[in-house]
Amino acid sequence: MKGLLIKDCHLITQKKSTMIYYIFIAILFSFVTNGFMATAYLTMLGGFLSFNTLGYDEAENGYPFLMSLPVTAKAYAIEKHLFSALLLGLFWICAVILQGIFTAVRQGPEQFLSETASYSIYIPIFYTLISIMIPIELKFGLEKSRIVLLVFTGGLMAIFFIGASIIGSLPSDLSDLLPNLSDLPSSLIVAALLLLDAVIIAVCIACSIHIMEHKEY
Amino acid sequence: MIEIENLKKSYGDFTLDISLKVSDGSVTGLIGKNGAGKSTVMKAILGLIRPDSGTVSVLGKEARNLTAKDKEALGTALADSGFSQYLRAEEVIHILRNMYPAFDEEAFRRQCQKLELPLNKQIKEFSTGMRAKLRVLTAISHNAKLLILDEPTAGLDVLARNEILNMLRSYLEADPGRSILISSHISSDLEGLCDDLYMIDEGKLLLHEDTDRILGNYGILKLSESDYRRLDREHLIAAKKESFGYTCLTNEKQYYLDNYPGIIVENGSIDSVMLLLLGGKEE
Missing domain, CATH: 3.40.50.300 (P-loop containing nucleotide triphosphate hydrolases)
Structure with a gap:
């Protein structure tokens, strides 16, 4: 797996000029917007750069050779999720440091410390997103996965709006049975969301492994 | 392996x-x-x-x-x-x-x-x-x-x-x-x-x-119609109709060299074997 991680590190550093452009955009964001936007941008960038390595692997029929190297299909799938986590985390840390510098200069270090905790929300959000995208890309390939992702996103939005409208149309005595979120302690809500997130990520990793183990090259 | x-x-x-x-x-x-x-x-x-x-x-x-x-x-x-x-x-x-x-x-x-x-x-x-x-x-x-x-x-x-x-x-x-x-x-x-x-x-x-057997024992026989008719075809693997008669593939080149001195026998090569196996009718 170490060899695969090194391969991916080399792959993401191939387009140095594009990287410099992205970093420039991040710095610009930090100037003109608040720290949240710039942190979100950089964290998301880390996730998408790691995701792009799948495209490099797939390009020019790369999979048959990669799978003939001393790696198993399972190890390959796990490495992709691990690499995403590492890169996303690294870019988040860089973003926080960048914001720290800007906020400390503009508003003082106390303001930065109070904001840092809230920046961490981006890690589970973007990692879940990338975790969902990886098995879709592994299953459908670079081209088809874009369409599948669009359909998937549309489906999720439809479920959300239909669910919301069903809850809204429930008789008041039935809707009273649903827990009022504002009454629950925020720590419980955060813990529940993180648990849900962990379950989604675990399912995505299991799907990626299953896809790779059953794929033919 | x-x-x-x-x-x-x-x-x-x-x-x-x-x-x-x-x-x-x-x-x-x-x-x-x-x-x-x-x-x-x-x-x-x-x-x-x-x-x-x-x-x-x-x-x-x-x-x-x-x-x-x-x-x-x-x-x-x-x-x-x-x-x-x-x-x-x-x-x-x-x-x-x-x-x-x-x-x-x-x-x-x-x-x-x-x-x-x-x-x-x-x-x-x-x-x-x-x-x-x-x-x-x-x-x-x-x-x-x-x-x-x-x-x-x-x-x-x-x-x-x-x-x-x-x-x-x-x-x-x-x-x-x-x-x-x-x-x-x-x-x-x-x-x-x-x-x-x-x-x-x-x-x-x-x-x-x-490979040594292909290069050493296999041969290509170039035969007229009448030669082909009188030939013992036991050791022929494939034959192909040509304008002059037949081109045949054998895995016992020496047998034909010894018993049919008048016919043309060329050394076998992978290409000639493949051409005849793919294009020739099996005997």
């Missing part, structure tokens, strides 16, 4: 149906025209496809169950697949160093220099010959017991092909226990390297024979 028994794999109209064996310390060639099924055999050996039926055993294990550790003993060069072309040879060295405990970095760098492979150029900037050399060099760089080479010399000029064949000869000389399975549609490459040959067409095995 490799044992394939009754492997069957279908893709639409195409069905591969083959048995094959590569012994320890031997070089086995797989020859056939484009689309004959050579790459499918290679993929089955590497566990990249699931057979519909039959077994594929590599280094004593089912191909699909090879672990990462098992795969360290394999060296692979595939015709249309390799490391991302955005990588540089220097980066390939870094990757291989962390993938194969037995990777010989010093020898790899030495060979790169000898073969004029630039370390700091992206692979996409390499010529076809340079890419092929890098693929073979990667396969032989980590003390593999078995090389699986799919068309390693395809599309190369005679000099580049010779360099690659010399690399393979050096690899074999270093340890007599090493084996190679190599596919090619360039018969001359296989003639000088392989101990035995499997000739396949449309997924089926046409011939399995020792």
Whole structure:
């Protein structure tokens, strides 16, 4: 797996000029917007750069050779999720440091410390997103996965709006049975969301492994 | 090293149906025209496809169950697949160093220099010959017991092909226990390297024979219509109608030389055998 991680590190550093452009955009964001936007941008960038390595692997029929190297299909799938986590985390840390510098200069270090905790929300959000995208890309390939992702996103939005409208149309005595979120302690809500997130990520990793183990090259 | 028994794999109209064996310390060639099924055999050996039926055993294990550790003993060069072309040879060295405990970095760098492979150029900037050399060099760089080479010399000029064949000869000389399975549609490459040959067409095995026997015992008979009629055809494998009469393939050239002094008997070659087996009517 170490060899695969090194391969991916080399792959993401191939387009140095594009990287410099992205970093420039991040710095610009930090100037003109608040720290949240710039942190979100950089964290998301880390996730998408790691995701792009799948495209490099797939390009020019790369999979048959990669799978003939001393790696198993399972190890390959796990490495992709691990690499995403590492890169996303690294870019988040860089973003926080960048914001720290800007906020400390503009508003003082106390303001930065109070904001840092809230920046961490981006890690589970973007990692879940990338975790969902990886098995879709592994299953459908670079081209088809874009369409599948669009359909998937549309489906999720439809479920959300239909669910919301069903809850809204429930008789008041039935809707009273649903827990009022504002009454629950925020720590419980955060813990529940993180648990849900962990379950989604675990399912995505299991799907990626299953896809790779059953794929033919 | 490799044992394939009754492997069957279908893709639409195409069905591969083959048995094959590569012994320890031997070089086995797989020859056939484009689309004959050579790459499918290679993929089955590497566990990249699931057979519909039959077994594929590599280094004593089912191909699909090879672990990462098992795969360290394999060296692979595939015709249309390799490391991302955005990588540089220097980066390939870094990757291989962390993938194969037995990777010989010093020898790899030495060979790169000898073969004029630039370390700091992206692979996409390499010529076809340079890419092929890098693929073979990667396969032989980590003390593999078995090389699986799919068309390693395809599309190369005679000099580049010779360099690659010399690399393979050096690899074999270093340890007599090493084996190679190599596919090619360039018969001359296989003639000088392989101990035995499997000739396949449309997924089926046409011939399995020792290379020395093909070159020593096989012959092409050029016969008139009347010669063909009076000839003992027991040792003919295939015959093809021509304008002058018949061209026949035999695996007992000496028998016809001894018993039919008037007929033309040419030495067999892989190309002539293949041409007659593919185009001739079996006797």
